[in-house]
Amino acid sequence: MLKKIVKWTVLVIATLVVTLATCSSTIFAAATSKPTPSWGAWDQTTITYKTNTSSSYYKSVWKNAVKRWNKVGVVQLKAAKSGEKADITLTSSKSLSTKSGKLAGYTNYSYLNKGNENEIVSAKSTLNRSLLTKYGYTKNQRTNVATHEIGHALGLSHSSSKSSVMYASDRYASINHQDKVGLEDAYND
Numbered sequence: 001m002l003k004k005i006v007k008w009t010v011l012v013i014a015t016l017v018v019t020l021a022t023c024s025s026t027i028f029a030a031a032t033s034k035p036t037p038s039w040g041a042w043d044q045t046t047i048t049y050k051t052n053t054s055s056s057y058y059k060s061v062w063k064n065a066v067k068r069w070n071k072v073g074v075v076q077l078k079a080a081k082s083g084e085k086a087d088i089t090l091t092s093s094k095s096l097s098t099k100s101g102k103l104a105g106y107t108n109y110s111y112l113n114k115g116n117e118n119e120i121v122s123a124k125s126t127l128n129r130s131l132l133t134k135y136g137y138t139k140n141q142r143t144n145v146a147t148h149e150i151g152h153a154l155g156l157s158h159s160s161s162k163s164s165v166m167y168a169s170d171r172y173a174s175i176n177h178q179d180k181v182g183l184e185d186a187y188n189d
Contacts, residue, residue, distance in 0.1 A: 049080060095131070
């Protein structure tokens with residue numbers, strides 16, 4: 001009977017050590033990961049948007065992306081009222097080419113340079129319907145691209161982390177902790 005108790009105690013201690021080691025490496029990894037960088041921010045945390053596409057499919061893609069950013073809790077994206085000028089326009093295009101080639105999505109913006117910071121005054125995010133279809137993006141992957149583009153419209157730059165929605169070329173990532181911290185840094189300074 002004594003041998004069974006000793007074995008069980010050793011097993012509990014070994015499990016506790018493994019659990020603590022796992023927790024400490026997770027905490028260490030979270031503490032050392034860099035926030036997603038930002039290039040600017042809006043002057044307020046409530047930002048209006050309008051979806052300017054006739055496609056109900058792409059309207060729902062944009063709606064899902066907006067929900068993701070609102071869930072983060074740093075900014076509040078609200079649909080502009082009818083006739084009201086929106087801060088961000090969300091749209092889709094049959095094709096989208098820039099000097100750097102064909103892109104799945106693209107965001108352009110206007111901003112005021114205020115010394116060490118940029119104040120965003122307008123933004124337009126576009127999804128490339130033909131490229132997204134050609135390469136078989138699922139609705140969730142299209143939402144990831146839309147989430148990435150809204151991230152730019154909110155002032156986030158590209159991240160070097162492949163698990164970040166702001167990584168330059170990944171259709172699989174969604175908003176992660178680094179993205180949240182980057183957004184907090186941009187809006188809580």
